[in-house]
Amino acid sequence: MDILIRKATTHDAEYISLLGRITFDETFGHLFEDRKDLLSYFENTFSVPKITSSLSKKENVFWIAFANQLPVGYAKLKIDSPLDDFPNHKTSQLQKIYVLKDFLALKIGAKLQEELFKEVRKINSEVLWLAILYTNLRAINFYQKYGFKKSSKYYHSIGKENFEFDVMIKEF
Numbered sequence: 001m002d003i004l005i006r007k008a009t010t011h012d013a014e015y016i017s018l019l020g021r022i023t024f025d026e027t028f029g030h031l032f033e034d035r036k037d038l039l040s041y042f043e044n045t046f047s048v049p050k051i052t053s054s055l056s057k058k059e060n061v062f063w064i065a066f067a068n069q070l071p072v073g074y075a076k077l078k079i080d081s082p083l084d085d086f087p088n089h090k091t092s093q094l095q096k097i098y099v100l101k102d103f104l105a106l107k108i109g110a111k112l113q114e115e116l117f118k119e120v121r122k123i124n125s126e127v128l129w130l131a132i133l134y135t136n137l138r139a140i141n142f143y144q145k146y147g148f149k150k151s152s153k154y155y156h157s158i159g160k161e162n163f164e165f166d167v168m169i170k171e172f
């Protein structure tokens with residue numbers, strides 16, 4: 001397989017929107033009792049205008065991954081995203097890193113992560129943080145392998161579902 005990773009632009013909005021919906025569904029869809037909650041979340045979060053606007057903000061950096069020219073994954077970094085525990089540091093947030101289920105074996109997650117880390121070093125961010133569903137063991141293992149450590153808890157609701165997240169941090 002020919003793997004290519006590049007930064008995404010607003011021209012990739014349709015790719016990212018569809019990848020966002022499908023990868024979220026593959027990862028968390030089973031946690032929603034009412035499918036309507038999930039669909040309304042998708043409408044709000046992954047609509048093409050919403051993603052186009054997100055791609056155009058200077059504080060966001062997106063990457064898109066292709067396998068044999070097919071878009072199969074994406075990642076998003078939010079620059080200067082504050083974290084209460086590090087008020088005096090330059091902190092950025094790894095907001096998304098998602099690969100389609102059928103392509104997980106290609107280890108594209110690691111390649112996306114490398115691109116993210118390069119950017120974090122380039123912008124001299126001192127701390128990279130993320131919030132991860134505490135039951136998402138595959139991703140938690142992945143982040144631990146790359147030096148992230150659990151710090152605090154964070155709670156967030158989508159529709160009628162309440163979720164518990166672990167905040168994980170990596171210092172640079």
Ligand SMILES: CC(C)(COP(=O)(O)OP(=O)(O)OC[C@H]1O[C@@H](n2cnc3c(N)ncnc32)[C@H](O)[C@@H]1OP(=O)(O)O)[C@@H](O)C(=O)NCCC(=O)NCCS
Nearest residue numbers: 027097098099104107108109110132136137138139141142
């Ligand atoms: C998170 C993600 C990008 C990581 O990429 P990846 O290529 O799967 O990562 P790796 O396979 O290198 O690392 C995952 C680790 O978890 C382990 N693992 C695999 N499946 C697992 C499972 N079902 N439960 C627990 N651990 C698992 C792997 O063995 C690996 O550890 P190892 O390298 O010590 O063997 C990718 O899994 C993904 O896109 N997942 C779906 C979306 C998601 O959860 N995104 C994060 C949301 S915050």
